[in-house]
Amino acid sequence: MKAPAFDYARPASLAEVFDLLDRHGDEAKLLAGGQTLMATLNMRLSQPGILIDITTLNEPALTGIRSDGATLSIGALVKHREIERSAPVAEQVPLLAQAVPHVAHIAIRNAGTFGGSVAFADPAAEYPACLVALDATIVLVSRAGERKVPARDFFKALYETDLQPGELVARGEFVAQKPGYRSVFMELARRHGDYAIVGVAANGKVAGGVLSDISLAYLGVGGIPVLARQAMAVLEGQAYSTELVGAAQRALANDLDPAADLYSSGATKMHLARVLTGRALAALAEGA
Ligand SMILES: Cc1cc2nc3c(=O)[nH]c(=O)nc-3n(C[C@H](O)[C@H](O)[C@H](O)COP(=O)(O)OP(=O)(O)OC[C@H]3O[C@@H](n4cnc5c(N)ncnc54)[C@H](O)[C@@H]3O)c2cc1C
Missing domain, CATH: 3.30.465.10 (Uridine Diphospho-n-acetylenolpyruvylglucosamine Reductase; domain 3)
Incomplete structure (x- = not known):
């Protein structure tokens, strides 16, 4: 399919972008890398009246x-x-x-x-x-x-x-990452480069095997990224162990309620989130 017809503007400054946004309101769409927008235009999922191309905008902000x-x-x-x-x-x-x-x-x-x-x-x-x-x-x-x-x-x-x-x-x-803090990002996708089925972004302090200030944010499990506050609370101030990991994995039941997507059921996603949690916590604790 081809994109619907649209007007096009390439403003030279942010002030010009604001003018165009004021003038065209909901009819305007910003074009940055185009890697999502062009696909949605071509599939006619988006039909803006005008594209405001900011790709070459040279604004320090x-x-x-x-x-x-x-x-x-x-x-x-x-x-x-x-x-x-x-x-x-x-x-x-x-x-x-x-x-x-x-x-x-x-x-x-x-x-x-x-x-x-x-x-x-x-x-x-x-x-x-x-x-x-x-x-x-x-x-x-x-x-x-x-x-x-x-x-x-x-x-x-x-x-x-x-x-x-x-x-x-x-x-x-x-x-900027503080001393003693570590990060682990992991995801499962059908092929490398595909959007994730489920992923976890983990960050926190590990000192003498004790975990603190751990953040666990999940992708692919809901409409927005989900911070697993209950699992994080379970981990706070505790020494890393397989029992602790099990407790955090169980606590995820209170944090995540994944909906099915085209390929995976909600139960599968929950299972994968637990698996990734175990791997991410092991990687955080490893070598610390
Ligand atoms: C085959 C394929 C696989 C992909 N896989 C992944 C993946 O695994 N993970 C992933 O994260 N992404 C993935 N993407 C998306 C890719 O990361 C896009 O680059 C990104 O989502 C959109 O960035 P863009 O600069 O291309 O934005 P555009 O496509 O230009 O714009 C996207 C939307 O954001 C708006 N927008 C752009 N910039 C701004 C701004 N500064 N302020 C306000 N609104 C703005 C636009 O108006 C538009 O609505 C994939 C894309 C493709 C085509």
């Missing part, structure tokens, strides 16, 4: 990976591949560095952007779960200025976020 040592920020227009190759990301946000190779395939990672993935909010996407696990901040920008939203409040429902009319995702802000 939306570009670049920056770090002051304490906080690392990733601009919305940064491509997946740049994140994958970034030494500061590998060092300061290792969870994200582990997750990026699971985002689609290299050709898609060369074009797709951080902001596009965050804004699209696919429940099986890797970045949203990492942002939630790391309690990162999503910075939004509009004509009124910037607005910071904790990632844990940003994802509202299936493909629904806290983005308001006239706003763009500008960047994500991550606290």
Whole structure:
């Protein structure tokens, strides 16, 4: 199928983007990497009146990976591949560095952007779960200025976020990994590069075998990334052991209620989430 007819604009500044968004309202769609949008256009799942192409926008608010040592920020227009190759990301946000190779395939990672993935909010996407696990901040920008939203409040429902009319995702802000903290990202997919059936983003402190401040955020188990607060509470301050892992896996029954997708039942997803939890906790504890 071909995309429906649409107008096209390539603004040269954020001010021009805001003008276009004001003028066209719901009829406008931002085009970032196009890796999701072009497919939805071609399948006629989306029929915008105008595409606002921000791919070449050279605005510091939306570009670049920056770090002051304490906080690392990733601009919305940064491509997946740049994140994958970034030494500061590998060092300061290792969870994200582990997750990026699971985002689609290299050709898609060369074009797709951080902001596009965050804004699209696919429940099986890797970045949203990492942002939630790391309690990162999503910075939004509009004509009124910037607005910071904790990632844990940003994802509202299936493909629904806290983005308001006239706003763009500008960047994500991550606290740099603290000493003693470790990260593990794992997912199960039918083929490498496919969206995950289930995945887990795990982060936390391991000292002398004792786990603390552990975050477990799951992808592919609901409309949004799910933070497993009950399982996290079970782990807090406890020494790693197979019994502890079993208790956390059982506690997941209170955190997750996965719905079936085209390929897996809810029960299968729950089983896979438990398996991944066991593997992720073992990997967190290993060598610490
Ligand atoms: C075959 C295939 C496999 C894939 N597998 C995965 C996968 O395993 N994991 C995964 O996470 N992703 C996967 N993707 C999606 C890919 O990561 C996309 O790059 C990403 O979801 C969207 O980013 P984009 O820059 O291409 O955005 P676009 O496609 O340009 O835009 C997507 C949506 O976000 C909006 N948008 C874009 N930028 C902004 C912004 N800054 N502020 C507000 N709204 C914005 C657009 O208007 C549009 O509605 C896959 C894609 C394909 C084609």
